[in-house]
Every structure is written in C-alpha cells, then in structure tokens.
Amino acid sequence: MSRKRGILVAIGAVLIVVVGGGAYAARGNVAYARVATGYAAKTTCSCLHVSGRALDSCIADFPPEAQRNVSITQDGDEVRASVLGVISSRAVYEEGYGCRIEE
Template identity: 40%
Template sequence: MPRRLHGRKRRASRWGGCLPWAAGFGALLLIFLIWQFPSFKAQAELGSAYAARVGCSCRYVQGRSLDSCQTDFEPGMELVSLSDDPATKTVTGSVPLLASRSARYAGANGCLINPAP
C-alpha cells in the first residue's frame, strides 16, 4: 500500500453501491415493457377506434364541434386525440406512436369505422 494511503479509510463511492441495483431495475423495466407492448398496442388500437367512432357521431350526427366532442371521452382516454377531414366527413382518433383509426359518416347508417390497414 502506498505510504500516503496507509491508515486512511477509503472514501465511499459516489453511487454507494446502488448503481447495480438501478441497472437491474432498468433491465427489468425494459423487459416488462417489451413483454407488454402487444397489450399496449391493442389497447391503443381499441381506444383510437372508439374515439374515432364517438367523435364522428358527435361531429356529423349531432353537429357539434370537435373540441366539444373530446369531452365525451371516458376517463383514461387523455392520450387519444381527434382530427377531422370535412371533405370526406371522416374523423381520425390517434394515440401517438401506437395507433390511429378512422370513422366516416355514412348518412343514414351513422358512422362506420374504416377497416384497419
């Protein structure tokens, strides 16, 4: 041992041994997200299709504005956004980076969800 370190206590590392625990937790979180991705994607597809259908009915059957239609959403649908195409009478519901579905106004039949691509 070098003479200058002899008799001194070694200073604790800045991370204090929690870095391996944090890395392990991060790895477990990543594995969980990969494992659950199909479920998240399916929920996003369902939510965007529901939002498109409700938004289309609200907009073209009831004649309300798209902003007022978003107040009709169920709790937990805050990530779903609506967009409107007046030329084709289509409303699109989308969840960023996961899903997007459209519904079009079909006259007396109301609003129909467009088939998934």
C-alpha cells in the first residue's frame, strides 16, 4: 500500500511542477496579448471615429497574423478587441478628446 501511495505522490508532484512551469512560461504571452488587444482597440477606435473610415478598412491596416488572432467588434462609440475571447481590451470615443482605453 505504501508503494502505491509513493507513486501517487510522485505523480502528483510532477503534475504540480508541470502545471506551475506552464503557467510561469505563459505569463509573458498573457502580457503581450494584453498590450496587443489594447493597441488594436485604441487604433481601431481612432481609425473609425477620428478618421471616419469603415471597420473593414481599419482592420486591413493590421498585419495578417493580427487579423487572424485578434477579434474586433464595434458597438456605437466603443470598440472591443480580444484574443481567443479570453483577453480583451476596450476603447471608447469621447467627442473632443478622441479614443481612450478603458479597463
């Protein structure tokens, strides 16, 4: 019985190390995604409301990889950009001031 328990403890420890290592390694990608969605939301908001261009025209300004990975939606004066629907940023247009990112 103690041999089985030892094996289970070892497997559990390995799983904890693997999950912890994966979370630690992914932290840089999460930070990058936050910056990327903020940039996409703000740039698209300014393109739409300050420059007066169409949404498709604004999205065409982004590199192909960003066009594939970042989802952009518009609702009135608000633009939201997200990656995988998990990490998102929102920019809002305010007359006289332009667009700003909101948390």
